[in-house]
Amino acid sequence: MSDILFIYTSNGLHKERFIISIEVKQRPKRREQRLRSDQKMAAAPETKTVHSPALTYFSMLSLLSLCPPFVILLWYTMVNADGSVAQTWNYLKQHGLQGFIDIWPRPTAIAWKIIFVYGAFEAALQLLLPGKRVEGPISPTGNRPVYKANGMAAYFVTLVTYISLWWFEIFNPTVVYDHLGEIYSALIFGSLIFCVFLYIKGHVAPSSTDSGSSGNFIIDFYWGMELYPRIGKNFDIKVFTNCRFGMMSWAVLAVTYCIKQYELNGKVSDSMLVNTTLMLVYVTKFFWWEAGYWNTMDIAHDRAGFYICWGCLVWVPSVYTSPGMYLVNHPVNLGMQLALYILVAGVLCIYINYDCDRQRQEFRRTNGKCKIWGKAPSKIEATYTTTSGETKTSLLLTSGWWCLARHFHYVPEILAAFFWTVPALFNHFLPYFYVVFLTILLFDRAKRDDDRCRSKYGKYWKLYCNKVPYKIVPGIY
Ligand code: NDP
Numbered sequence: 196m197s198d199i200l201f202i203y204t205s206n207g208l209h210k211e212r213f214i215i216s217i218e219v220k221q222r223p224k225r226r227e228q229r230l231r232s233d234q235k236m237a238a239a240p241e242t243k244t245v246h247s248p249a250l251t252y253f254s255m256l257s258l259l260s261l262c263p264p265f266v267i268l269l270w271y272t273m274v275n276a277d278g279s280v281a282q283t284w285n286y287l288k289q290h291g292l293q294g295f296i297d298i299w300p301r302p303t304a305i306a307w308k309i310i311f312v313y314g315a316f317e318a319a320l321q322l323l324l325p326g327k328r329v330e331g332p333i334s335p336t337g338n339r340p341v342y343k344a345n346g347m348a349a350y351f352v353t354l355v356t357y358i359s360l361w362w363f364e365i366f367n368p369t370v371v372y373d374h375l376g377e378i379y380s381a382l383i384f385g386s387l388i389f390c391v392f393l394y395i396k397g398h399v400a401p402s403s404t405d406s407g408s409s410g411n412f413i414i415d416f417y418w419g420m421e422l423y424p425r426i427g428k429n430f431d432i433k434v435f436t437n438c439r440f441g442m443m444s445w446a447v448l449a450v451t452y453c454i455k456q457y458e459l460n461g462k463v464s465d466s467m468l469v470n471t472t473l474m475l476v477y478v479t480k481f482f483w484w485e486a487g488y489w490n491t492m493d494i495a496h497d498r499a500g501f502y503i504c505w506g507c508l509v510w511v512p513s514v515y516t517s518p519g520m521y522l523v524n525h526p527v528n529l530g531m532q533l534a535l536y537i538l539v540a541g542v543l544c545i546y547i548n549y550d551c552d553r554q555r556q557e558f559r560r561t562n563g564k565c566k567i568w569g570k571a572p573s574k575i576e577a578t579y580t581t582t583s584g585e586t587k588t589s590l591l592l593t594s595g596w597w598c599l600a601r602h603f604h605y606v607p608e609i610l611a612a613f614f615w616t617v618p619a620l621f622n623h624f625l626p627y628f629y630v631v632f633l634t635i636l637l638f639d640r641a642k643r644d645d646d647r648c649r650s651k652y653g654k655y656w657k658l659y660c661n662k663v664p665y666k667i668v669p670g671i672y
Pocket of ligand 1: 490491492493548549552555559589590591592593597601604605608633636640644648651
C-alpha cells in the first residue's frame with residue numbers, strides 16, 4: 196500500500212523523503228546543498244519508487260477513487276442488504292451504474308447538522324478541557340510539539356452527554372443510525388474538501404518547519420504536507436481528526452448501534468453487548484493512552500493528508516464500526532457462557548496490546564531505567580544522525596513483549612478485532628471486512644516501520660533484527 200519511506204540517509208543527514216528504491220544512493224553533496232537551499236522543506240522527491248512509479252500512482256489513485264464508494268456500498272449492504280455481498284452484487288448487476296447512483300444517499304441538512312454539532316462539540320472539548328502539558332517526540336526538523344492531554348476527559352464528557360441526551364429524551368441516537376448513509380455521504384465530501392484545505396494550508400501557511408512538498412500534487416494530497424498542522428498555536432488538527440473526531444466517533448457509534456437495537460427489539464442481544472463492550476474497552480484504552488499515541492507513526496511520522504485524515508474522518512466511523520452496524524439488524528443469541536468466553540478473550544487481547552505499548556513507552560520515558568516483567572530490560576543503544584547533523588541515541592527494547600517479535604503488538608490488536616466481530620457468527624463475510632483490512636494494514640505498516648527504522652538506525656537495526664528475528668508472529672513471520 197505504501198511507497199513512502201522515511202529515510203535517514205547513511206551519510207548522516209536525516210530527511211523524510213518520498214521514495215524510491217530500497218537502496219538509498221549516497222549523494223552527500225547534492226543533499227547538503229538541497230538542505231541548505233531549502234530548509235523549510237522537510238520532504239523532497241526522489242526519482243525511483245519502491246514499486247514502479249506507475250504502480251505507485253495507480254495504487255494511490257485507486258484508493259482515492261475506490262474508498263469513497265466502498266464506504267457507501269458497505270453501509271448499504273449492512274443496513275439494506277442483510278449484510279450479504281451477493282445481494283448487493285446482484286442488485287448492481289441488474290441496475291448498473293444508475294443503480295449505484297440511486298443507492299448513494301445525498302448529504303441532507305440533518306446529516307450536516309449532526310456532523311457539525313458533533314465536530315464543534317469535540318473541538319470545544321479539545322480546546323477548553325483542562326489537561327496536562329505533554330511534549331511529543333522530537334520531529335525530523337528538531338521541533339518538539341506540545342499537546343494538552345485531555346483525551347480521557349473529552350471521552351468521558353462525550354459519552355455521558357450522549358447517553359444523557361437519550362436518557363432525558365432530548366436527542367435520540369437512533370436518528371444518527373437512521374441517517375447513517377447521508378452522514379457517511381456528507382463525511383465523504385466534507386472530508387475531501389477538508390483535505391484540499393490541508394493541501395492549501397501546507398503550501399501557503401504551514402504551522403512549522405515540519406512541512407514540505409514532493410512537487411507532485413497527487414502525492415502531496417494523498418500523503419499530506421504538514422506533520423503537525425495547527426489552527427492558531429494550540430488547536431492540533433491531527434489530534435482532532437484522528438482522536439477527537441475519528442476514534443471518538445467509534446465509541447459514539449458503538450453506543451448508537453446498541454440503542455438502535457434496543458429501540459427496535461425492546462432488548463439488546465448478548466452478541467451486541469459483547470461487541471459494544473469490547474469496542475468501548477478498546478476505545479477507552481485508546482483515550483487512556485492517548486498521549487502515548489502521539490509518539491506513534493500516525494502522529495510522529497505520517498503527514499496530514501488523505502491517507503491519515505480522510506481515513507480517520509470517514510474510514511474509522513464507517514469501516515471500523517461496521518461489525519456493530521451489522522449486528523443492529525442481526526441479533527444473535529450466543530448464550531451466557533459463549534458470550535463470556537468471547538468477552539474475556541477480547542479483553543485479554545486488548546490488555547496485551549495495551550501492555551506492549553505501555554512497556555515500550557515506559558522504557559523510553561525512563562531511559563531504560565524501569566522493570567520489564569520484573570527484571571531490568573535488555574536493550575540496544577542505537578545512534579542515528581538528524582537533519583541538522585546532530586548525533587542522537589535511541590534505546591531499542593529487546594525484552595518483555597518486545598523480544599517475541601518486532602511488531603508483536605499487532606497480533607493482539609488483530610485478535611481483539613476478531614473477538615468483537617465473532618459474535619456476528621459466520622453467516623456473512625462482510626462483518627469480518629475490518630479484521631481482514633486491519634491485518635493487511637498492520638502487515639504493511641510493519642514493513643513500512645521496519646524500512647524506516649533500518650534507514651534510521653543502520654547497523655543497530657540489523658543487530659536488533661538478529662536479536663529479534665520475527666517481524667510480527669513469533670516463530671512464523
Ligand atoms: P509503534 O508504537 O510500534 O511505534 C513504532 C516506533 O517505535 C518505531 O518507528 C520506532 O520509533 C519505535 N520502536 C520500534 N521498535 C522499538 C523497540 N524495540 N524499542 C523501542 N522503540 C521501538 O507503532 P504503531 O504506531 O504502528 O502502533 C501503535 C499502536 O497503535 C499499537 O497498539 C497498534 O496496534 C495500534 N494501531 C492500530 C491501528 C488500527 O487501525 N486499529 C493502526 C495502527 C496501529 P523510533 O523512531 O522512535 O525509534
